[in-house]
Amino acid sequence: MLSRVLLSLACLVAIVAALGAWADRQLLNTDEWVTTSGTLLRDPAIQSATAAYLSDQLVDAPQVTARLREGLPPRLAPLAGPLTAGVGELADRTAKRVIASGAFGKVWDETNRRAHEQLLAVINGDSGVLASRGVILDLRPELGVLAERIGVTPGRTGDQGRVRVLRGDTLDSVRKAVKLLRDVRWGSLALLVILLVAGVAVAPNRPRALGGAGAALIIAGLLILVVRRVAGTYVVDQVSAHGAGQPAAEATWRIATSLLADIAVTGIVLGLVLAAGAWLAGGTGWARSVRRFTAPVLVDHPELAFAVVVAVLALLVLGGLLPTVGGGWAVLIYLLLAGAGVLALRRTAEQERITPAG
Template sequence: MSEEPLGDAERAELARLRDEVAELRSRTGGGRWRAVASAVLITLGCVLVPLAGVGFWAANEVSDTERYVENVTPLAGDPAVQNAAANRVTAAVMGALDVKDIVGQIAGRLPPRVGDKLEGLSGPMANGVQGFVRDKVGQVIASDTFQTVWVQANRAAHKQLVAVLSGEGSQLLKVNGGAVSLDLGPVIDRVKQKLVASGLGLAASIPELHPTIELVDSAELVTWQRWYGWLITLRWALPVLALILLALGIYVARSRRRAVAGVGIGLVVGMLVLAAALAWGRAAYLGAVARHGLDHAAAAELFDTLARFLRGGLRTVLVLGLVIAAAAFFTGPSATAVRTRTALKRGIGLAGSRLETGRFGAWLGRNATLVRAGLVALAALVFVFWDRPTGAVVLWITVVTLLLLGVVQLLARPAGPDARSGGPGTPATPL
């Protein structure tokens, strides 16, 4: 005579008892060292994950030419950056023209009465010329020509940027006592042509100028360069080592479900720490460069643009950690998890009892575990091979996977006489 199948409450109680027995057994025979080893391994792995993310960002967003150009190209049209560049170029041009000095020289050649009056107008004339120059500089910087020059200059300067981060410096990007500056000299030639074409012949006498915008002014630049070198060197080793440590931590754990939950929580904590460090770095960067020719808004745009990928990555891993922790919790024996699973089973069972699935349902019932494992593996592969996944992508992958698992639960039928007949009253396979 066959035994009656266990009910949902009985299954939950059995799972709880098994967990208690496993915990009691783990307290003897080396269980304590396994718990300590698991905690240490998972902690180290979660510490390495943020470092791996920063290393991947440095290698792919800073060191990769196409990614770098893709990131900085929109800045050419950003009002804050355009305003900062225009102010810097205007100041350099006006310094070279020195309108007051020119007016003074002309006034000295005129009769005293006329010369004195002309010299008295030198201030308003200088202001007028400055407004005229600022207007023409703004037109150059806002033009398509500047967009092209900006892209070409950034593409050519990319290797020089990497040289700065490695401490070597360059012609366009210069390191002077801890300061990194961007040379705006190539823009001056365009401005001179525009001014001469607009009737300001004096602009033809402007010598070769190289106004700069300081991007970094930090006494800790050498330290950051050292970190950059280490992160680039270990950009592949860090993520692999982090995954190995996390996997080992789960493997040696007394309760692997709890270890998986610990991994999820650890990833969330690690990403929150990285977010705090990024916020601190942003504040430090803005404080360092805002007083050196680049206004606050422009500095913020530069930092946010270059850090966009890193921010997106930490949000993705944070959401992934939440999903992992939630999955570990809802598969556990807690009262909330049991009630949730029971409600889902009943709802799916009620809907499935009205479906005619025939032989397919019987086959699915016999292979439900394999099908579920395949769906989870497919979701993992989609996440791994998705180009630049975001937190929203993680959520959508999770939702779609849960829906597909629900469909399997809905259509599966247990092997037996009812399943072979495909009767509509056949209950769905338990989760």
């Protein structure tokens, strides 16, 4: 009973640890966020939305129409509207080409870096003017790049090209939530390991408990994926209201939470590894047959068994079939789990060779 309670708690803590790791690495790391913003810009839906916004900001349709009417002869004044539409279409097409250029990408990275540094300043306790006005994505440099390509002079007044990402009245809630996730990251990860180890240690049937530990990680990973999907649907609906911006909003959510999905998949894979180890250490006929078949290598040539396991892991990682979120840490965890599994199977195989099952 105690083992089940500990493993159930481990499932909940795994979710918190995953959210903390995602917040710390993808939301609070400026370099990582700049990389993420670059990935966003390569998405076709976001390119279209960005191009439409920049062209609208650059080409003030009512103002252009009024100027055309003033400059055209009275008989041609009705053409002001269609000509304005043509200017806007030209700006939109040009913006899409400009967005794909390297010069625009560099400006985009710097813009997102500045916006993210604003966010970090607020989260870390800046309560001055920045906190009151909110976090602003200043796209005026991007407007300058587009204006230079088209050959017009952009306006530099008001809020043209300035997107308010977070308002000042919402930043306090965001600050508290993000700081909480960041602060509990390492503590929740350590607690997760303790709960998993304790849940297996106190169980009367340790192979079965090992399978329960794997199930806890699998359930946690699946829950994270489900919550990501449900939350994404809600956020996208709120932001786009099923309008023209929905594809861009969906792409933004998908890319911005990609690391969270990777963490969830990694947890699922680790859970499957633990479950497989529990099955191999169990008392089923199939498990005994596998142990008898591998006993000559496990017992007499353990170095060969370790080499085979390392080679299989390397192939899975290089082939992209095994998630490596966390880089070297993920690979190290895989190696430690595989090594512990080989040692446990070797010990069981030795015991069964000495005392064969009746």
